[in-house]
Amino acid sequence: MSTWASPRDSQDGPKDGAFDVVPVMRNSWAENRENSVHSVRRPQSLLRELDLRFHPDQERKYKQGLQENLVVGGLACIGSATGATLFAVVPTFVREVAREEKAFGTTFDARAWVFLVWALNLLLMLSYILLSTIRLCRGRLQSWNWEAFFVVVVSIFLFSMVFANFWHLPFIVGEDPVGLWVHDARGSDIFMLLAIDGILTMVAMYVPVRSSVLWIPFVCAVVPFFVNTLVFQSVFTDTHMILFALLGLSGFAYHGALRREKTHRQKWTFEHMVEEAEEVMREQDNKIQETTAQVKGLRVVAEALCDVIVKLDSKKCVDGANPRQDAFFETKLEGRCFEDFLSEQDRSRFSKLMSSIQVGFPACMPVTIRKKHLTSEVHLLAVDTGITREPRYLIGMRIEAEHFTAVEEEVGRVHSGESAAVRSSSGMPWVSKPVKVDFEDDDISCKTYPRLATTNVPLATPARSRALCIKKLLPRWQVPRNMNSCCQV
Numbered sequence: 001m002s003t004w005a006s007p008r009d010s011q012d013g014p015k016d017g018a019f020d021v022v023p024v025m026r027n028s029w030a031e032n033r034e035n036s037v038h039s040v041r042r043p044q045s046l047l048r049e050l051d052l053r054f055h056p057d058q059e060r061k062y063k064q065g066l067q068e069n070l071v072v073g074g075l076a077c078i079g080s081a082t083g084a085t086l087f088a089v090v091p092t093f094v095r096e097v098a099r100e101e102k103a104f105g106t107t108f109d110a111r112a113w114v115f116l117v118w119a120l121n122l123l124l125m126l127s128y129i130l131l132s133t134i135r136l137c138r139g140r141l142q143s144w145n146w147e148a149f150f151v152v153v154v155s156i157f158l159f160s161m162v163f164a165n166f167w168h169l170p171f172i173v174g175e176d177p178v179g180l181w182v183h184d185a186r187g188s189d190i191f192m193l194l195a196i197d198g199i200l201t202m203v204a205m206y207v208p209v210r211s212s213v214l215w216i217p218f219v220c221a222v223v224p225f226f227v228n229t230l231v232f233q234s235v236f237t238d239t240h241m242i243l244f245a246l247l248g249l250s251g252f253a254y255h256g257a258l259r260r261e262k263t264h265r266q267k268w269t270f271e272h273m274v275e276e277a278e279e280v281m282r283e284q285d286n287k288i289q290e291t292t293a294q295v296k297g298l299r300v301v302a303e304a305l306c307d308v309i310v311k312l313d314s315k316k317c318v319d320g321a322n323p324r325q326d327a328f329f330e331t332k333l334e335g336r337c338f339e340d341f342l343s344e345q346d347r348s349r350f351s352k353l354m355s356s357i358q359v360g361f362p363a364c365m366p367v368t369i370r371k372k373h374l375t376s377e378v379h380l381l382a383v384d385t386g387i388t389r390e391p392r393y394l395i396g397m398r399i400e401a402e403h404f405t406a407v408e409e410e411v412g413r414v415h416s417g418e419s420a421a422v423r424s425s426s427g428m429p430w431v432s433k434p435v436k437v438d439f440e441d442d443d444i445s446c447k448t449y450p451r452l453a454t455t456n457v458p459l460a461t462p463a464r465s466r467a468l469c470i471k472k473l474l475p476r477w478q479v480p481r482n483m484n485s486c487c488q489v
Contacts, residue, residue, distance in 0.1 A: 053212055062268060066208045067146055074208035075132040081157055082125045082200060086466045088191070095182045102180075110170040110180060117164035121157055136171055145290060151213050153221040154203060162224035165192050171232045186235040193242065196221045197249045203258070204257035211258050220248050291385070306381060307394030312338055316354065318393035329381040330372040338377045338395065343368040350380075354393070357384045369397070377401040 013344045051060050093115055096104040104111055128149065163169060166188040170177035177185040200221060203209065225246060229239050238244045303309055308328050313319045329341060337346050347369040355361045355369035362383045370375040381396035 029471070037308050040396060050211065050260075052265055053210070054265075056116065058272075061272075062265070063147065065268065066210070067142070069170065069208050070150065071132050071135050071146050074146065074154075075129060075136070077199070077207055078125050078128050078132075078150070078157075079204050080154060080202065081154075082122065082129065084195065085118060085122060089115070089122075092181070092183065098184055110175045110177070111172045113173060114166060114169050116163055117160055119171075121160050124153055141364065147209060150207065151209065151216050154199065155217045158217055158221035159224060161192055161195060162221065162228055165189070167192075168232055169229050189235045193225075193246060196225065197253075200250050201253045204253040204260075208261075208264070209257075211261050214254065214257055218250055218254055222246060225480075303396075305398060307378075308397045308398045310338065310395040310397070311391035312393040312395055313390040314392050318394070329369075330374070339370065344369055353382060357382055366400075373404060375403045377403075380455065427443065 056060055093104075096111055130144075131141060131149075135144075135146070163172065166181055166183075166185040167177050168189075170180055170185075170489040195487070202219060203214070203217060226243060227235075228234075229243060234242070308325060310321070310325060311319050315337075316339060317335055318325075318333045318338050325333050339350060342350055349365060350367060353363055353365055362381050364379060364381045365376060367380050369378055375398045376397075379400060381398070383394040384398075385392055385394065
């Protein structure tokens with residue numbers, strides 16, 4: 001049975017807060033979680049806690065399930081960043097173009113670099129917005145790695161925000177930003193700090209990027225900001241407080257994203273365990289339906305080919321007898337062992353047959369059914385339904401011949417030369433003398449079934465019975481009768 005693996009397992013044993021490899025539909029989940037709480041963790045296992053990935057197969061399915069929400073969240077995040085960029089860059093560009101002193105465009109200075117970088121960023125973000133809209137509205141581009149696309153776009157945006165702002169880029173190209181711009185460029189440093197924190201918080205809260213790649217935009221924002229603050233001139237006097245504030249805010253945002261991903265992975269794991277259990281149940285239900293249909297088909301065939309159908313349980317006792325079956329066996333059949341009705345030589349053969357039949361494949365054999373007044377020679381058809389509940393076996397019987405038990409006993413006495421006492425219809429014996437039968441005449445055979453070694457000889461019919469038969473047959477012959485005479489005309 002397949003398993004759902006949790007964040008990557010190592011040889012150090014399970015980890016606190018992680019999900020262990022759990023077989024589907026087993027109760028070992030709680031045990032593994034309990035053991036993980038009390039397990040002794042090594043330092044390297046603490047470092048691995050940030051890696052929440054499943055095993056490759058499950059991780060691929062998990063990533064594929066995040067695509068839809070990631071495109072929606074990424075579209076909202078990039079759209080907000082695009083709006084903020086237009087709000088900050090376009091008014092400055094208009095003022096610089098309309099400026100008479102140090103008019104923009106006469107020389108390729110730091111201002112041109114700033115506008116060029118942000119024009120490329122706007123082009124990249126607008127491309128992302130357009131492609132995301134096509135993905136959501138038209139259902140195309142579903143095979144793309146949207147997580148990587150979003151991480152690249154937002155990382156470039158944050159990196160550009162740190163280096164290509166109105167304050168730091170002039171320092172990089174060797175110009176003084178104080179007299180370069182129409183407005184006071186020192187405010188861009190504060191705006192940049194708030195924008196970085198806002199973008200990182202939005203990505204951590206609304207975009208389901210996995211933690212295995214979420215660190216990339218955080219590094220692209222925090223590390224360049226540290227470099228700019230420590231290398232170039234900053235508008236803040238207490239730089240260490242600013243660095244500590246940005247580090248703390250970004251750390252809180254990343255930790256919140258990590259906790260959200262843990263919860264989401266846990267929920268996803270349980271949902272897929274339930275889905276796999278439902279799939280197993282559906283497969284079992286399909287097998288049950290197929291077996292039921294097969295049994296119904298075999299039962300219809302058996303009822304069409306056989307005279308009597310009997311259901312047996314695992315102990316070969318009759319289960320669910322009806323009046324028709326009781327009449328055939330001349331007794332109450334419910335709960336009786338079927339082997340009790342077989343002859344001695346057929347019981348062992350029947351036991352071997354029932355032990356050798358396979359599920360869904362019928363087997364047949366000729367047997368002798370001994371009842372109270374009749375002995376029936378039948379062809380027996382046995383089917384094992386394979387179901388665990390009772391009844392399990394279906395026994396169909398096709399009657400080949402039937403014999404009165406009293407006649408067979410009388411024939412046996414004739415063969416032994418004993419006296420046969422023939423009784424009248426009233427039950428009283430009217431003749432008692434030795435009966436001699438010549439069995440040498442082969443013109444008329446009294447054999448009714450090939451398995452019988454003896455010949456059945458009917459007893460003499462009493463005169464009263466013969467007269468009664470004639471009386472009942474005469475009206476059917478439509479013979480005119482004269483009521484005034486004893487003779488018929």
